[in-house]
Amino acid sequence: MTFIKMPDYDIYIESNELLNLQKYVKELYHEKKIYVVTDENVNQLYHQKLIHALPFFEVIFVVIKPGEHSKSIETYQKVISELIQKQMKRNHLLIALGGGVVGDLTGFVASTLYRGVKFIQIPTTLLAQVDSSIGGKVGIDLEQGKNLLGSFYRPLLVYIDPAFLETLSKREYANGLAEMIKAGLIGDKKLYHHLKSNEKVGVDEIVMAIQVKRALVLIDPYDHKERMYLNFGHTFGHAIEKKHHYDTYKHGEAISYGMLMALEIGMKRHETHFELYQEVKSLLLERGLVKEPLLKIFDYKDEIVHDKKYLSEGLHFVIVPKVGEVKSIILEDSDLL
Ligand SMILES: NC(=O)c1ccc[n+]([C@@H]2O[C@H](COP(=O)([O-])OP(=O)(O)OC[C@H]3O[C@@H](n4cnc5c(N)ncnc54)[C@H](O)[C@@H]3O)[C@@H](O)[C@H]2O)c1
Structure with missing residues (x-):
């Protein structure tokens, strides 16, 4: 146990x-x-x-x-x-x-x-x-x-x-893998590399993913700062779910597209390397979480303005420059073009 x-x-x-x-x-x-x-x-x-x-x-x-x-x-x-x-x-x-x-x-x-x-x-x-x-x-x-x-x-x-x-169906299993890939990307290189090479997870990987969340929740239980890192991929993910009336995409699928959009914004800002984007894209394609042609940032721009995390100073948005490294930025209109 x-x-x-x-x-x-x-x-x-x-x-x-x-x-x-x-x-x-x-x-x-x-x-x-x-x-x-x-x-x-x-x-x-x-x-x-x-x-x-x-x-x-x-x-x-x-x-x-x-x-x-x-x-x-x-x-x-x-x-x-x-x-x-x-x-x-x-x-x-x-x-x-x-x-x-x-x-x-x-x-x-x-x-x-x-x-x-x-x-x-x-x-x-x-x-x-x-x-x-x-x-x-x-x-x-x-x-x-x-x-x-x-x-x-x-x-x-x-x-x-x-x-x-x-x-669990294969699709539901992959749905959970999406949140684990997110956890790996924002906070645990070892978990991310395991998920890259293995389709199945066991107790050890479940524990690793929980530990990433636990660490952030303990620092910031009420979601004012560090806990927001867990929203990596979720700003666009929620917009995608909503725009498609919660029917077309499962949560994990929507956040998978959302993670790619966030990595793309990281690239535009010269924070994220193209190689990381490509690697994550291949992984999400392999696990059936996204399909080509990918969804586009521009098509969800209007939805994210209504995101509840849109505070008076603008929308706090999470990018991942490197595996295990995370950063919060304020989203600009130019990021969405
Ligand atoms: N509270 C949080 O911090 C937090 C974090 C991430 C996601 N969420 C929320 O979680 C929800 C998505 O959860 P989900 O993906 O588990 O969806 P879900 O609860 O709809 O479950 C997915 C499907 O799997 C079926 N199912 C459940 N357990 C099963 C099992 N053992 N065997 C076979 N079928 C099974 C369900 O009947 C359902 O059809 C979203 O609403 C999302 O917003 C909340």
């Missing part, structure tokens, strides 16, 4: 079919009822496994539709109503069992229902295991853009079991 300590909670990483989950939950929670939010796909695959893993508890499920469209006000209200109708009380525990959509939505429900209830993340996608379940950001999308309504809310515990990844 690998164990990563966050200031207020622990992250357990172990590939053993949820064997120790009940033990960890019992240490932190002393009621009988547990409420689980999951999506239809995960429910079909893991409903019984979760019940078997928590025999001491009465486990009550709320199941949502899969996909980004569920990170909405409507689903948020539906989940809250169902939890109340199923007698969830303030002292009960909520578990998010699923990918980043379930994690972000459930975390936001947990942070607001009865002004906050206990919450555990069990991430089941690679993206959620290496990224979205870590760092306490939870939220939902609005019509005007992604993650516009949200909060910082820490779970009691994050339980990562890489065995969940065995049922």
